[in-house]
Amino acid sequence: xxxxxxxxxxxxxxxxxxxxxxxxxxxxxxxxxxxxxxxxxxxxxxxxxxxxxxxxxxxxxxxxxxxxxxxxxxxxxxxxxxxxxxxxxxxxxxxxxxxxxxxxxxxxxxxxxxxxxxxxxxxxxxxxxxxxxxxxxxxxxxxxxxxxxxxxxxxxxxxxxxxxxxxxxxxxxxxxxxxxxxxxxxxxxxxxxxxxxxxxxxxxxxxxxxxxxxxxxxxxxxxxxxxxxxxxxxxxxxxxxxxxxxxxxxxxxxxxxxxxxxxxxxxxxxxxxxxxxxxxxxxxxxxxxxxxxxxxxxxxxxxxxxxxxxxxxxxxxxxxxxxxxxxxxxxxxxxxxxxxxxxxxxxxx
DNA sequence: AATTCGGGGAA
DNA sequence: TTCCCAGAATT
Numbered sequence: 001x002x003x004x005x006x007x008x009x010x011x012x013x014x015x016x017x018x019x020x021x022x023x024x025x026x027x028x029x030x031x032x033x034x035x036x037x038x039x040x041x042x043x044x045x046x047x048x049x050x051x052x053x054x055x056x057x058x059x060x061x062x063x064x065x066x067x068x069x070x071x072x073x074x075x076x077x078x079x080x081x082x083x084x085x086x087x088x089x090x091x092x093x094x095x096x097x098x099x100x101x102x103x104x105x106x107x108x109x110x111x112x113x114x115x116x117x118x119x120x121x122x123x124x125x126x127x128x129x130x131x132x133x134x135x136x137x138x139x140x141x142x143x144x145x146x147x148x149x150x151x152x153x154x155x156x157x158x159x160x161x162x163x164x165x166x167x168x169x170x171x172x173x174x175x176x177x178x179x180x181x182x183x184x185x186x187x188x189x190x191x192x193x194x195x196x197x198x199x200x201x202x203x204x205x206x207x208x209x210x211x212x213x214x215x216x217x218x219x220x221x222x223x224x225x226x227x228x229x230x231x232x233x234x235x236x237x238x239x240x241x242x243x244x245x246x247x248x249x250x251x252x253x254x255x256x257x258x259x260x261x262x263x264x265x266x267x268x269x270x271x272x273x274x275x276x277x278x279x280x281x282x283x284x285x286x287x288x289x290x291x292x293x294x295x296x297x298x299x300x301x302x303x304x305x306x307x308x309x310x311x312x313x314x315x316x317x318x319x320x321x322x323x324x325x326x327x328x329x330x331x332x333x334x335x336x337x338x339x340x341x342x343x344x345x346x347x348x349x
Numbered sequence: 350a351a352t353t354c355g356g357g358g359a360a
Numbered sequence: 361t362t363c364c365c366a367g368a369a370t371t
Contacts, residue, residue: 032366033366034367035366036365036366036367037365037366037367037368038354038355038356038364038365038366038367038368039355039356039357039365039366039367040357040358040359040364040365040366041365041366042357042358043356043357043358043365044365044366075355075356075357076355076356076357077354077355077356077357078354078355078356078367078368079354079355080354080368080369081354081367081368084368084369111368111369112367112368112369113368114367114368114369115367115368116366116367116368117366117367117368120366132366134365134366134367135364135365135366135367136365136366137366139364153350154350177366178366181366182366184366185365185366189359190359190360190363190364190365191359191360191363191364192360218363219351221362221363222351222352222353249353249354249370250353250354251353251354251355252354252355253354299356300355300356301354301355301356302353302354302355302356303352303353303354303355334355335355335356335357
């Protein structure tokens with residue numbers, strides 16, 4: 001039995017029953033693929049269910065506001081995916097008359113859709129022979145064929161795409177693509193794969209040469225920078241609170257947070273004045289403040305470690321941009337902020 | 350070609 | 361801890 005036959009046979013016996021596998025609707029396929037970018041099935045599944053329920057058609061998604069879409073996306077991370085999702089939904093609904101692009105070339109033009117996602121939608125929804133190369137495919141192919149070209153190098157990306165394209169079953173591209181990804185996720189796992197029960201052990205170069213643990217090869221890791229965040233939780237006696245929208249570049253674009261002042265180091269309880277907010281933000285208004293957490297709350301992102309303090313500022317007259325505390329749940333916020341909101345007892349104010 | 354986008358799962 | 365996840369866009 002050859003590679004394809006063993007792979008698809010394994011798939012038919014081991015595939016998970018996932019909701020996006022029970023449809024050919026390109027809208028649902030697209031939605032699932034965007035959600036699953038750099039995201040494990042277990043984490044993305046509840047979000048997929050919520051989006052399908054809230055936005056049954058692409059027109060429902062197109063007619064939503066970005067704030068609503070981001071709110072439903074809250075907690076999933078990589079928020080440009082949600083912004084691009086909404087942009088593309090509007091484009092398809094209003095410019096393309098709701099007609100979903102039905103081939104790799106046109107799918108690739110959509111915002112938020114790159115080589116992997118265009119291939120996935122084209123093959124799964126439209127049966128086009130387009131090979132997917134995701135993290136799972138890199139791992140399976142690098143091990144089985146014993147390829148040590150770094151998977152995140154330009155040459156590696158081309159080499160694996162070419163290899164996958166030469167292997168894909170031209171009769172069943174949808175099944176082959178999903179099979180090799182599922183195989184990588186469940187059998188040919190990153191750590192401690194059970195090669196003893198692997199149906200592909202016969203031809204696996206990495207297994208013969210003892211390279212299973214060293215493949216695939218990936219170029220270096222990114223450096224992490226530390227940042228020191230001071231959030232100003234400004235509330236008045238009527239339970240109104242100041243919320244601001246993050247604009248510009250960087251993390252959490254278009255999400256909401258409490259007014260933020262960065263410092264060059266972690267501040268102590270008696271160093272509030274170093275934030276220089278008396279004159280700028282509060283313009284001489286009278287206020288009291290206290291520190292919610294003496295030890296930093298450390299929020300870890302891929303490239304940043306955020307050492308965070310929440311300063312509770314009780315003030316009579318709020319600066320611009322205040323909302324009732326009870327309306328906080330209407331606004332999309334980073335996990336760092338939503339965790340605070342869910343923990344802090346505003347009744348103490 | 351390298352960096353920048355989150356957050357959580359799994360060992 | 362560390363690595364990884366059904367990657368894409370930007371620099």
